[in-house]
Amino acid sequence: xxxxxxxxxxxxxxxxxxxxxxxxxxxxxxxxxxxxxxxxxxxxxxxxxxxxxxxxxxxxxxxxxxxxxxxxxxxxxxxxxxxxxxxxxxxxxxxxxxxxxxxxxxxxxxxxxxxxxxxxxxxxxxxxxxxxxxxxxxxxxxxxxxxxxxxxxxxxxxxxxxxxxxxxxxxxxxxxxxxxxxxxxxxxxxxxxxxxxxxxxxxxxxxxxxxxxxxxxxxxxxxxxxxxxxxxxxxxxxxxxxxxxxxxxxxxxxxxxxxxxxxxxxxxxxxxxxxxxxxxxxxxxxxxxxxxxxxxxxxxxxxxxxxxxxxxxxxxxxxxxxxxxxxxxxxxxxxxxxxxxxxxxxxxx
Amino acid sequence: xxxxxxxxxxxxxxxxxxxxxxxxxxxxxxxxxxxxxxxxxxxxxxxxxxxxxxxxxxxxxxxxxxxxxxxxxxxxxxxxxxxxxxxxxxxxxxxxxxxxxxxxxxxxxxxxxxxxxxxxxxxxxxxxxxxxxxxxxxxxxxxxxxxxxxxxxxxxxxxxxxxxxxxxxxxxxxxxxxxxxxxxxxxxxxxxxxxxxxxxxxxxxxxxxxxxxxxxxxxxxxxxxxxxxxxxxxxxxxxxxxxxxxxxxxxxxxxxxxxxxxxxxxxxxxxxxxx
Ligand SMILES: Nc1ncnc2c1ncn2[C@@H]1O[C@H](COP(=O)(O)OP(=O)(O)OP(=O)(O)O)[C@@H](O)[C@H]1O
Ligand SMILES: [Mg+2]
Numbered sequence: 001x002x003x004x005x006x007x008x009x010x011x012x013x014x015x016x017x018x019x020x021x022x023x024x025x026x027x028x029x030x031x032x033x034x035x036x037x038x039x040x041x042x043x044x045x046x047x048x049x050x051x052x053x054x055x056x057x058x059x060x061x062x063x064x065x066x067x068x069x070x071x072x073x074x075x076x077x078x079x080x081x082x083x084x085x086x087x088x089x090x091x092x093x094x095x096x097x098x099x100x101x102x103x104x105x106x107x108x109x110x111x112x113x114x115x116x117x118x119x120x121x122x123x124x125x126x127x128x129x130x131x132x133x134x135x136x137x138x139x140x141x142x143x144x145x146x147x148x149x150x151x152x153x154x155x156x157x158x159x160x161x162x163x164x165x166x167x168x169x170x171x172x173x174x175x176x177x178x179x180x181x182x183x184x185x186x187x188x189x190x191x192x193x194x195x196x197x198x199x200x201x202x203x204x205x206x207x208x209x210x211x212x213x214x215x216x217x218x219x220x221x222x223x224x225x226x227x228x229x230x231x232x233x234x235x236x237x238x239x240x241x242x243x244x245x246x247x248x249x250x251x252x253x254x255x256x257x258x259x260x261x262x263x264x265x266x267x268x269x270x271x272x273x274x275x276x277x278x279x280x281x282x283x284x285x286x287x288x289x290x291x292x293x294x295x296x297x298x299x300x301x302x303x304x305x306x307x308x309x310x311x312x313x314x315x316x317x318x319x320x321x322x323x324x325x326x327x328x329x330x331x332x333x334x335x336x337x338x339x340x341x342x343x344x345x346x347x348x349x
Numbered sequence: 350x351x352x353x354x355x356x357x358x359x360x361x362x363x364x365x366x367x368x369x370x371x372x373x374x375x376x377x378x379x380x381x382x383x384x385x386x387x388x389x390x391x392x393x394x395x396x397x398x399x400x401x402x403x404x405x406x407x408x409x410x411x412x413x414x415x416x417x418x419x420x421x422x423x424x425x426x427x428x429x430x431x432x433x434x435x436x437x438x439x440x441x442x443x444x445x446x447x448x449x450x451x452x453x454x455x456x457x458x459x460x461x462x463x464x465x466x467x468x469x470x471x472x473x474x475x476x477x478x479x480x481x482x483x484x485x486x487x488x489x490x491x492x493x494x495x496x497x498x499x500x501x502x503x504x505x506x507x508x509x510x511x512x513x514x515x516x517x518x519x520x521x522x523x524x525x526x527x528x529x530x531x532x533x534x535x536x537x538x539x540x541x542x543x544x545x546x547x548x549x550x551x552x553x554x555x556x557x558x559x560x561x562x563x564x565x566x567x568x569x570x571x572x573x574x575x576x577x578x579x580x581x582x583x584x585x586x587x588x589x590x591x592x593x594x595x596x597x598x599x600x601x602x603x604x605x606x607x608x609x610x611x612x613x614x615x616x617x618x619x620x621x622x623x624x
Contacts, residue, residue: 005475008448008489013467022467104442158369228463234444235458241438244407246458246511247431293451294444 009291027290027299034289034302038086041309045085046078048317076209083216084207085309085325088271089278091219091264093286093304094226094297096279098261101233101295102254103163106340109279110149110265113170113258116276117177118148119269120200124184127196137199138270145269148173149262202275202326204312215271222264223301229257230297237294275326277333278304278311284336307332356419358383358546359404359434359515364413366396366403373399374570376413381515381563386541387548388561392591396570397550398439401517404548405436431459435513439520439550441504443492449503450488453478456510478509481536483529497524505533516540518549522556534560558582559605566590582606 010025046058051073053061060066061074099108110116122144126132132140156162156169185193232253236243240250268275285307286299311328319328360380367373373396381387381404389397402408403415406422415422422430435456443452456478457471479485482502492500501524508516518537522530534556537547541562551557557564558578566574566581568590574581584597587608600607 003476005450005454005472005479006488007450007454008491009451015468019464020466020468020471021464104444231458231461231463231466235455237442237444238455239438239440239442241402241407241436242441242507244427245405245431245434245436245438246456247426247428248458249427287446291446293447 024292027292027296030286030290030299031302034299034306038302038306038309041306041313042082042086045082045309045313046074048313049073049078080209080212081204081207081312082309084204084212084272085312086305087212087216087219088204088268088275089282089305089308090301091222091268091304092275092278092308093282093300093302094223095261095264095268096281096304097283097286097295097297097300098226098233098257098264099279100283101237102257102261103167104237105163105167106284107280108167110262111170111174111279112167113152113262114148114173114177115145115262115265116274117174117181119145119266119274120181121148121177121184123199123273124181124188124196127199128184128188128192131192141199141273142266142270145266146262148177149258153258198324199273200326201324202273202329203324204272205324207272211271215267218267219264222260222267225256225260226264226297229253229260233257234294234296273324273326275308275329277329277336278307280333281336282307357381358418360416361400361403361410362413362416364403364410364415366399366408366410368399368408372411372570374403377570377572379565379572379575381546381548384541384544384546385563386537386561387546387563387565388557389548389550389565389567390552390554390557390590391567391573395567397567398519399570400567401436401519401548401550405434405517406430407436428459431511431513433513434515434517435508435511437504437508437516437518437521443500445493447492448488449484449490449492449495449506450475450479452492452503453484453506453510456507459511474510474512478506478512481509482506483532498526498529501525502529502533514544515546516548518547520550520552522551522553530556554582554587554608555600555605558607559600559603579606582608 012023012025012028014021014023043055043058047053047055053070053073057066057070058074061071066074096109099110099112100106103112119141122140122142123137125144126137126140130136152166152170152173156166185196188196232248235246235248236250236253244250265279282304283295283300286303287295289303290296290299292299308325311332312325315323315325315328357380361377363376363378365372365375366377377400379400389400391397399408403410406415409423417425417430417433454471454475457474460471479488482505484499484502484506487495487499487503492503495503505518505521508518522533525533537549538560541547561578564575564578564581565572566586573590574586582597584595587593587595587597594611596609596611597606598609599605
């Protein structure tokens with residue numbers, strides 16, 4: 001063999017038949033460690049509660065060697081919630097990663113194109129004006145979020161969509177909707193305002209197996225699409241001209257990625273309300289751990305899953321009273337923003 | 350030489366190229382001679398980059414067409430175009446935390462697939478491109494931490510790694526010191542001698558005249574003159590295209606036309622007019 005390229009980072013090169021891939025070492029190890037951490041966290045979450053179990057009981061319940069109360073507690077009560085935290089967290093992590101890659105901005109997530117505020121507006125309208133059922137609430141939230149995202153996209157569209165214009169239009173529209181939301185809550189009576197706030201905090205309470213399965217199936221399809229678009233996405237981080245000259249159809253790929261990113265967050269919002277900040281924080285933590293060039297999806301998904309699971313555990317068992325998971329993730333996001341502010345200020349004196 | 354005069358692999362046929370509402374070039378016809386080192390010159394904002402974008406299919410002509418290997422360039426699959434025509438854009442973005450070799454390897458994208466991401470060919474092309482641009486020693490460094498000139502050579506390496514028969518280079522020598530500029534010019538000369546077709550936008554008329562085999566001078570979106578350097582680079586043309594009064598004298602080494610600006614009286618020596 002001739003000389004090898006020195007990438008400055010060790011990698012595993014696999015060449016066999018039609019397969020020739022180069023897997024950088026560090027992201028692989030980071031992913032493996034994250035997977036182990038997630039498994040440990042999941043077992044802990046399945047053990048903990050008013051009916052305390054041992055790791056052994058949890059494992060034998062999972063492998064179907066328990067019957068009776070232990071099986072019911074683990075598989076029917078606690079597992080749906082843990083599965084939801086994992087799947088939804090991964091979805092949020094990937095959703096944020098897609099937006100941060102497309103917009104080349106560590107503050108990007110579907111919220112920047114108005115999705116979060118829009119879905120809250122939709123939910124508020126259902127709660128306050130229609131007094132609808134849970135299904136209607138989910139429908140209203142999705143409709144509101146999607147409509148806002150589409151509106152922002154169209155408003156920012158001028159012969160192709162540019163990242164910066166998208167962010168500026170998104171911030172403007174979000175601010176308008178936020179004041180609308182505040183006005184709606186002020187107009188509401190106390191009960192309605194309470195249930196609106198409960199939904200708006202984002203919670204895994206009452207997430208049942210059927211919601212996990214339906215949401216999980218949607219998310220699995222979306223993650224698959226994101227995986228296929230991963231390479232073009234990374235190439236587009238070089239700028240539109242470079243990507244196009246490498247044979248990428250920039251406009252349709254970008255639109256497709258935006259749709260997948262919004263749909264991932266939308267699915268989570270539908271099942272659990274908006275769980276804030278995981279999509280913002282997970283890709284950045286993942287990037288720092290894996291030291292990859294630009295954004296990569298797999299570590300972001302795993303960090304998202306771990307964050308969501310850990311946040312929910314804190315919210316349920318460590319907080320003095322059980323809280324919605326969204327309350328913990330907001331604290332997490334605040335910490336991240338403070339960190340960004342701190343490092344950016346230090347970098348540009 | 351080809352049998353028919355209009356058999357150049359890449360040409361523009363009375364095309365109208367521009368952005369959204371702004372038309373930059375109308376009824377533009379340009380031919381890139383095969384295996385030439387073609388240099389495009391012209392003042393800022395005259396449409397040089399726009400022409401390259403049209404040639405690389407980044408812009409679709411609103412009238413007329415760009416022809417690649419005998420067919421409308423828009424009739425090809427995008428990746429197929431990218432295997433035949435490469436473009437070094439005037440400005441690109443390096444993702445945070447990318448290393449030199451990783452960035453150069455990104456140029457291999459059009460040759461790769463979902464399962465074929467890093468073959469022997471890829472490895473060879475990347476090694477060669479890094480050697481040709483003297484960035485092998487920087488291989489494992491972070492692109493964020495390079496000087497402007499080092500970074501520019503890395504971008505050129507990425508374009509070379511794409512290994513296309515036709516390479517379009519938008520101001521490849523920006524940020525480079527004189528030695529690296531000359532090295533790059535000589536590399537381009539070597540490449541066109543082994544059969545690549547190169548098209549570069551350059552601002553240095555002396556380099557254009559000395560190394561280019563075919564010159565295209567543009568002004569306000571139109572081609573003002575094209576042909577061999579000693580026919581194109583004349584004092585009249587430089588004044589017409591750039592509005593600069595100058596003297597054109599033979600380069601003492603290569604004999605190619607050399608542009609010496611007359612400038613304002615103050616900077617002139619008594620004997621200058623006799624060269
Ligand atoms: N994306 C764009 N949208 C609209 N107009 C553009 C765009 N890019 C360039 N232009 C305009 O097209 C004209 C030609 O630009 P072009 O970039 O082709 O010039 P150039 O000859 O490459 O100049 P320079 O030497 O400064 O690079 C300019 O007036 C410029 O303002
Ligand atoms: Mg230009």
